Amino acid sequence: MNAIERTIxxxxxxxxxxxxxxxxxxxxxxxxxxxxxxxxxxLARSISPAIAEVEDIIEFNLDGTPVDPGERRxxxxxxxxxxxxYEKRPDVKAALHSHADDLLPFSISRTIRLRPVIHNAGDMxxxxxxxxxxxxxxxxxxxLVTNMEQGRDLADCLDRNRLALMRGHGFISVGRTINDLVxxxxxxxxxxxxxxxAMQMGEYKPLxxxxxxxxxxxxxxxxxxxxxxxxxxxxAGCEALL
Amino acid sequence: MNAIERTIxxxxxxxxxxxxxxxxxxxxxxxxxxxxxxxxxxLARSISPAIAEVEDIIEFNLDGTPVDPGERRxxxxxxxxxxxxYEKRPDVKAALHSHADDLLPFSISRTIRLRPVIHNAGDMxxxxxxxxxxxxxxxxxxxLVTNMEQGRDLADCLDRNRLALMRGHGFISVGRTINDLVxxxxxxxxxxxxxxxAMQMGEYKPLxxxxxxxxxxxxxxxxxxxxxxxxxxxxAGCEALL
Amino acid sequence: MNAIERTIxxxxxxxxxxxxxxxxxxxxxxxxxxxxxxxxxxLARSISPAIAEVEDIIEFNLDGTPVDPGERRxxxxxxxxxxxxYEKRPDVKAALHSHADDLLPFSISRTIRLRPVIHNAGDMxxxxxxxxxxxxxxxxxxxLVTNMEQGRDLADCLDRNRLALMRGHGFISVGRTINDLVxxxxxxxxxxxxxxxAMQMGEYKPLxxxxxxxxxxxxxxxxxxxxxxxxxxxxAGCEALL
Amino acid sequence: MNAIERTIxxxxxxxxxxxxxxxxxxxxxxxxxxxxxxxxxxLARSISPAIAEVEDIIEFNLDGTPVDPGERRxxxxxxxxxxxxYEKRPDVKAALHSHADDLLPFSISRTIRLRPVIHNAGDMxxxxxxxxxxxxxxxxxxxLVTNMEQGRDLADCLDRNRLALMRGHGFISVGRTINDLVxxxxxxxxxxxxxxxAMQMGEYKPLxxxxxxxxxxxxxxxxxxxxxxxxxxxxAGCEALL
Numbered sequence: 001m002n003a004i005e006r007t008i009x010x011x012x013x014x015x016x017x018x019x020x021x022x023x024x025x026x027x028x029x030x031x032x033x034x035x036x037x038x039x040x041x042x043l044a045r046s047i048s049p050a051i052a053e054v055e056d057i058i059e060f061n062l063d064g065t066p067v068d069p070g071e072r073r074x075x076x077x078x079x080x081x082x083x084x085x086y087e088k089r090p091d092v093k094a095a096l097h098s099h100a101d102d103l104l105p106f107s108i109s110r111t112i113r114l115r116p117v118i119h120n121a122g123d124m125x126x127x128x129x130x131x132x133x134x135x136x137x138x139x140x141x142x143x144l145v146t147n148m149e150q151g152r153d154l155a156d157c158l159d160r161n162r163l164a165l166m167r168g169h170g171f172i173s174v175g176r177t178i179n180d181l182v183x184x185x186x187x188x189x190x191x192x193x194x195x196x197x198a199m200q201m202g203e204y205k206p207l208x209x210x211x212x213x214x215x216x217x218x219x220x221x222x223x224x225x226x227x228x229x230x231x232x233x234x235x236a237g238c239e240a241l242l
Numbered sequence: 243m244n245a246i247e248r249t250i251x252x253x254x255x256x257x258x259x260x261x262x263x264x265x266x267x268x269x270x271x272x273x274x275x276x277x278x279x280x281x282x283x284x285l286a287r288s289i290s291p292a293i294a295e296v297e298d299i300i301e302f303n304l305d306g307t308p309v310d311p312g313e314r315r316x317x318x319x320x321x322x323x324x325x326x327x328y329e330k331r332p333d334v335k336a337a338l339h340s341h342a343d344d345l346l347p348f349s350i351s352r353t354i355r356l357r358p359v360i361h362n363a364g365d366m367x368x369x370x371x372x373x374x375x376x377x378x379x380x381x382x383x384x385x386l387v388t389n390m391e392q393g394r395d396l397a398d399c400l401d402r403n404r405l406a407l408m409r410g411h412g413f414i415s416v417g418r419t420i421n422d423l424v425x426x427x428x429x430x431x432x433x434x435x436x437x438x439x440a441m442q443m444g445e446y447k448p449l450x451x452x453x454x455x456x457x458x459x460x461x462x463x464x465x466x467x468x469x470x471x472x473x474x475x476x477x478a479g480c481e482a483l484l
Numbered sequence: 485m486n487a488i489e490r491t492i493x494x495x496x497x498x499x500x501x502x503x504x505x506x507x508x509x510x511x512x513x514x515x516x517x518x519x520x521x522x523x524x525x526x527l528a529r530s531i532s533p534a535i536a537e538v539e540d541i542i543e544f545n546l547d548g549t550p551v552d553p554g555e556r557r558x559x560x561x562x563x564x565x566x567x568x569x570y571e572k573r574p575d576v577k578a579a580l581h582s583h584a585d586d587l588l589p590f591s592i593s594r595t596i597r598l599r600p601v602i603h604n605a606g607d608m609x610x611x612x613x614x615x616x617x618x619x620x621x622x623x624x625x626x627x628l629v630t631n632m633e634q635g636r637d638l639a640d641c642l643d644r645n646r647l648a649l650m651r652g653h654g655f656i657s658v659g660r661t662i663n664d665l666v667x668x669x670x671x672x673x674x675x676x677x678x679x680x681x682a683m684q685m686g687e688y689k690p691l692x693x694x695x696x697x698x699x700x701x702x703x704x705x706x707x708x709x710x711x712x713x714x715x716x717x718x719x720a721g722c723e724a725l726l
Numbered sequence: 727m728n729a730i731e732r733t734i735x736x737x738x739x740x741x742x743x744x745x746x747x748x749x750x751x752x753x754x755x756x757x758x759x760x761x762x763x764x765x766x767x768x769l770a771r772s773i774s775p776a777i778a779e780v781e782d783i784i785e786f787n788l789d790g791t792p793v794d795p796g797e798r799r800x801x802x803x804x805x806x807x808x809x810x811x812y813e814k815r816p817d818v819k820a821a822l823h824s825h826a827d828d829l830l831p832f833s834i835s836r837t838i839r840l841r842p843v844i845h846n847a848g849d850m851x852x853x854x855x856x857x858x859x860x861x862x863x864x865x866x867x868x869x870l871v872t873n874m875e876q877g878r879d880l881a882d883c884l885d886r887n888r889l890a891l892m893r894g895h896g897f898i899s900v901g902r903t904i905n906d907l908v909x910x911x912x913x914x915x916x917x918x919x920x921x922x923x924a925m926q927m928g929e930y931k932p933l934x935x936x937x938x939x940x941x942x943x944x945x946x947x948x949x950x951x952x953x954x955x956x957x958x959x960x961x962a963g964c965e966a967l968l
Contacts, residue, residue, distance in 0.1 A: 117830075117834055117894055118825075118894055118895070119868065119869035119894055120753070120825065122868070186752075190830075193827060194830040194831050197830075197831035198830075198831040198835055200831075200922065200925075200926060201832075201835045201837060201838040201922070201925065202835065202837035202838065203835070203836040203837055204831070204834040204835050205858075205893060205894065206834070206894075207869075208860065209865075210864070210865040211860075211865055211867060211868070211869060214866050223800040227752060227772060227773070228774070230774070231773075231776065232752060234777060235776075
């Protein structure tokens with residue numbers, strides 16, 4: 001199997017796992033950078049991630065135009081999120097846009113920031129910026145990211161981090177590998193739930209700066225870090241694609 | 243397929259999707275206006291929505307009497323909710339009465355109002371009125387809407403809005419199309435959960451007036467707005483009816 | 485089918501529905517009074533309710549001894565709960581002991597009482613007493629109700645009500661018919677969740693005294709009140725027993 | 727079936743039950759002491775517990791080295807948790823390391839301790855210590871227990887108790903039998919949820935010292951205490967191994 005075939009299979013697995021774990025549902029999407037053409041990425045046609053198949057994949061230029069000028073299928077309005085991130089961050093190989101409920105309260109809070117509190121979400125990093133589309137694009141948008149200017153502004157907000165919240169909308173997250181992204185994305189909502197509950201009891205201990213750094217240094221492809229990928233693929237019924 | 247057949251099929255799909263997404267359960271009901279006779283609507287006989295089939299549909303006059311005088315099946319006690327809404331709101335093509343748990347705390351709170359806080363529930367509108375049956379009908383009712391006078395009073399409370407809470411009971415919601423209604427109804431409970439959690443953390447940002455207006459202007463039948471409908475129908479096992 | 489066969493079938497359905505709706509799990513139990521011998525009741529041998537079958541039923545005297553002196557199967561330690569209730573309350577035809585999580589916070593709170601806040605749990609009644617086994621039996625019990633003295637004390641606490649919480653343990657609920665019990669039991673945990681969430685937002689409106697009375701006057705066997713029974717039986721895979 | 731075969735089958739059942747009840751997921755692990763060689767224990771190769779089979783079991787020395795020097799499969803990085811516990815506690819026959827979400831807020835709270843509040847978790851004991859890896863090993867770890875020194879330190883914190891929380895990470899729990907461990911582990915997250923909700927309502931009553939002692943004296947292999955084991959095994963699809 002060549003690198004492109006491997007990428008496409010992994011992309012299908014990622015869609016299934018993220019849906020199975022309620023990170024994606026009818027909406028949201030996950031992309032992977034083209035393994036040989038760093039100025040391109042793979043993303044689905046406009047379809048719910050849980051049912052995306054190999055034939056639903058489309059190859060995009062970073063500006064959000066399909067590589068195939070004959071492409072006629074409906075496209076995600078928000079595909080510019082992915083191009084913005086791949087353009088700004090050469091280290092990123094996979095990106096995700098999700099509406100997972102547990103993150104949303106943190107996206108609209110005026111007082112509380114999401115912080116890493118559980119070890120397996122420690123590599124979300126020290127800082128989780130919150131992007132408010134109204135800051136630059138006014139308060140009459142639909143909150144959707146519908147052009148490259150908005151996609152780039154969101155990527156600027158993400159900066160060197162792994163996760164950015166989008167006010168009243170959801171979040172984006174990125175990975176050095178697809179497993180790196182998926183493993184983190186499964187644990188981020190849990191971190192949010194734990195932080196919310198701990199706050200309801202009073203003062204709590206987040207991970208220290210040193211612990212976050214130690215987590216970020218873990219090899220995302222080590223057996224321990226891949227254990228989830230293999231299990232979730234099996235739970236999601238796509239073990240055959242591993 | 244003619245307009246009536248299409249309406250009935252869509253009505254079955256809506257029942258399945260709303261049950262699958264826990265908007266309806268053993269109780270609650272969804273109706274559609276007759277596509278050719280605006281003084282009639284379709285609603286199930288007294289049956290749980292998750293198991294409603296084409297043959298369970300009954301055609302009603304707006305006053306809640308079956309069009310067929312020979313109809314002998316048990317009817318929903320609360321069918322007057324639907325007639326009241328269709329009578330007052332010519333723009334409404336589909337209506338829903340639900341008991342979804344997440345909305346209920348907002349229906350009984352003396353201090354907090356439900357507000358749009360997430361983009362995909364933004365078209366619930368600026369204002370979500372709360373109807374208390376006791377205001378006009380006294381405090382010895384069963385809280386059920388059992389006649390046209392009550393149905394009309396509820397519709398008056400709904401007014402030009404898309405959603406009204408019913409104190410200690412549930413909510414009604416309406417749509418310009420069946421998909422418009424279903425898509426919103428799936429996201430309303432999520433909005434309630436996010437608002438409750440955000441409130442537990444302190445001050446938060448709801449959607450702005452301009453954002454709500456922008457959401458309300460979206461075409462409810464655009465591909466982005468229909469993506470959920472197709473996916474949920476598949477999840478609910480009624481893809482064949484699409 | 486005679487009254488005893490009907491009772492036993494209904495008892496199996498009730499077990500399945502209560503398990504399917506998370507009112508019972510590995511533990512807890514539901515009983516029915518013998519339809520012809522009011523001094524006897526039916527309860528399972530020591531088995532998890534979700535998997536109880538017709539052949540698992542045992543006929544008991546009110547004092548918790550099996551009618552068949554040759555009965556050798558393991559019995560529920562807490563069967564005395566049921567005898568205590570049937571002895572004190574001739575109007576009761578079905579009784580339930582559950583550990584459902586959502587009720588437990590109200591069973592240990594020193595400040596807050598469970599109150600009816602949603603219409604479909606309105607017939608839990610005005611008052612929900614809390615029984616603390618330590619009040620009469622000291623603070624060195626296992627919290628289990630293991631003899632008739634304890635069962636009678638619990639029944640005295642329940643008094644004329646439909647529901648009583650057991651501190652740190654669970655609750656008992658009773659019905660005039662099995663459907664009356666099951667329908668209420670499915671909605672009680674929802675009432676608890678709604679009340680807890682509403683309290684987190686500040687002041688709230690419970691059902692009025694008149695509304696509770698109106699709910700208590702509803703015929704538990706009316707079509708509206710049985711709609712859930714039929715649906716849940718189907719969901720629980722025992723439609724054939726209806 | 728000899729004692730070793732019985733142990734291995736029980737270990738598979740325990741894996742399945744704990745996964746089915748969300749105590750374990752992709753991560754976490756359960757072990758059993760060797761029934762004939764008290765200086766050895768059984769634990770899986772590096773695999774998600776829900777899919778562990780008989781052939782995935784590995785026999786370990788207490789120091790975390792496989793008994794078979796030819797063992798080449800990937801091992802859990804955190805296996806030292808188990809050796810530390812078995813070394814310190816001769817009474818312990820089964821041990822568990824879990825990341826269950828509901829416990830985590832209590833592991834990071836600076837103000838609130840987990841306490842037994844529901845009867846079926848009463849045998850968690852009076853005291854639930856919280857182990858913070860940073861106390862002895864600094865704040866630059868990944869929070870993982872990766873050597874015997876850390877495993878022993880955690881076991882020292884556990885001391886004579888049945889449960890210890892691990893800050894920002896999860897918990898360990900131990901049993902006199904595998905059923906003793908599994909039954910408790912299923913109820914611990916429920917206890918945490920109930921305590922959190924009760925705290926949100928104000929003052930509450932935990933179990934008394936006498937009640938905890940009474941619970942700890944129950945025979946973990948009595949029919950009442952085994953009812954869950956048999957039911958959960960059936961739910962988890964491994965009834966045939968009973």
